[in-house]
């Protein structure tokens with residue numbers, strides 16, 4: 001079967017990297033930041049403490065988090081060091097602008113440059129749940145620990161727990177979860193990531209692990225749910241190719257029809273998408 005959407009040339013990552021997905025990432029940024037009370041990250045350091053500091057956005061997508069950070073730093077009168085975003089591909093990067101401080105570059109977060117050891121004051125990474133197997137998460141956390149400054153450098157990981165959402169048995173959401181768990185299993189991806197990240201951060205050597213959890217309403221009946229529902233609906237539609245390839249559902253049409261029923265369920269049941277932000281620090285030794 002051929003697809004009209006463009007995907008990364010990698011085995012692991014499930015979502016497309018086309019114009020629609022790039023635009024959706026900006027919508028998603030608004031939805032997620034609003035859910036966390038307007039904050040770009042939940043733990044230390046403060047915005048003011050980023051004076052002269054280097055910041056890394058790991059798996060940056062279209063770089064929307066970094067552009068927002070850049071704007072806030074400018075408004076706060078804070079002059080950072082280098083703001084760097086890395087991704088597997090540059091397909092979603094915006095075209096270069098002379099006014100932009102941040103540098104976006106192609107790099108694998110499983111193998112960050114050796115010369116970055118001990119460099120960053122803050123590393124942010126959001127929504128890699130559809131990109132990393134359990135073993136890769138552990139490698140990734142080791143890499144993020146390595147590139148943080150000892151003693152003061154902090155990481156912020158933001159993920160969704162929706163793939164483990166307890167929908168009523170037999171409901172459209174429950175069927176979708178079964179399809180997506182099979183899709184994830186085929187690639188070794190971790191559907192219940194929120195239940196694991198705290199322990200994995202500690203095992204990787206991080207300290208001061210803290211978690212902030214929020215519920216994001218997705219029902220169109222709620223004023224605040226409309227945009228979020230639209231975003232997560234479009235995001236989940238992006239998994240159709242992977243779901244069909246895994247054999248979990250017969251066709252893309254079947255998947256789209258299932259998603260329509262799931263969205264109606266979100267409206268009727270006032271379903272929320274659980275998100276969590278994990279913050280942690282690299283210890284001195």
Ligand SMILES: C[S@@+](CC[C@H](N)C(=O)[O-])C[C@H]1O[C@@H](n2cnc3c(N)ncnc32)[C@H](O)[C@@H]1O
Pocket residue numbers: 008013015025029058059060061062063064065086087088089092107108109110125126127128131132
């Ligand atoms: C769902 S998007 C989220 C993008 C961005 N973090 C945000 O929240 O807007 C996940 C991104 O991670 C990238 N990615 C997946 N695996 C990666 C890897 N091993 N190294 C670098 N980037 C990766 C994908 O290419 C994609 O752009």
